[in-house]
Amino acid sequence: MRNDPLAWLVSLDGVGSAYAATRDGIDALLRDRGLRRTSPQDTAESLLRGAHASAVLEGSASSLAEVTQSGGDEIAQDAVRLSAELLGLAPRLATSPLQVFARLHAVAAVSAVPPDRLGRPRDPDAAARLRGLADVLLAPTEVPALVVAALVHAELRTVAPFGSHNGLVARAAERLVLVARGVDEKSLIVPEAGHLTLRAEYESNLRGYRDGGRAGVHAWLLYAAQAYAAGAEASPLRG
Template identity: 80%
Template sequence: MSTSGVADPLAWLTSLEGVGSAYAATRDGIDVMLRDRGLRRTSPETTAESLLRGAHASAVLEGSSATLAEVRENGGDAIARDAVRLSTELLALVPTLKRAPLQALARLHAVAATGSVAADELGRPRDAGSAQRLRALADLLVAPTQAPALVVAALVHADLVTAAPFASHNGIVARAAERLVLVARGVDEKSLVVPEAGHLALRAEYESNLRGYRDGGRAGVHAWLLYGAEAFAAGAEASPLRRAAE
């Protein structure tokens, strides 16, 4: 994906049938939830709980068998510990994502994959093609656009999963990047929505739509975006503002 010569490289996404209305409805629902439930009761502990739930869900999607209770008690298995470690550093990367997105994406992988891959592979693309995909994605993240932030987040997520630019942990990195975009672009500044849990709740659709994004051309992108609006709504329902601690 290139931004050269294009005034708004993401405008075509919102022109796809049903995408604009689906994301407007989802954003309205998120805004209502955060406004009605969050402003009076939000605390750092609530944000930490959201990040923990998200890390657990992301780890399960990556193959972890740890339960949320196990993650709370002892960190769970290796995949869960990697996801939790990344979640604890995630919000500190908001300024970096805004200023130097390529650096932020590299840091996501370096944190998640520490101890799992060689030091010279941390944060580095697998090959020249992966490096090009990462640069193109970073260009999109700094390009002026009228596309909703939720759409941008969904696109970043799918592109990172399907390009698999790093030596490991691409799914965990992609889901963390999605959450980071929601914070950086003002959708969910306190990171109270749990998009990873939304994807886990819709796991079959999540995995099939990622395959469609990878292999299905424009139709696959369209289907992924429609799925994404549903998943973000499910992520809002999974917020600790709405659900008692498990």
């Protein structure tokens, strides 16, 4: 596709093949289990596992059992609240990504941020970066949705456009891209758990994305392909 703003990402060495292999693995999981009927409970369990993993990456000390039974600590409660609203935002991502980003922050941060700051970028530079990311999501592209999800995650996490809860927002937006762009319409894989499994690599590659220029972007994308594969292994469909 001419003028595809993301085409250069899949031209990076190894990125195309890594994401093709990861997508094949995800498709095999969803196709194989699709021979049996999946239930809303499977989706709910995936979202809960993802909320717990995302909360831990954000500093929560709650276990999955604690989150399941009582909601866990404040960070975990923020993540669970966000996961409960997440899938309802999927239809809007293709037309109003800025509104979706704002809503993700408003839901995650409602217990900790004054109402007039909910969903609002922290400064004009952050607002401009959010608009740029929204423009990327609105532009036609032939780049795999998994690559788009990885880019959205890294941009939101490293730009940190909101005054708080940027990690929760970034990981929620990543899952939302996978749902909205048809990779995992029922949200049965757990990308957040993949990042938690590879936590040291996750954190170092985010720093590389922020500070390392083209090489940092390249390393993040290769890392994220591995994280999505690990997220598929963490699906409730695996038992």
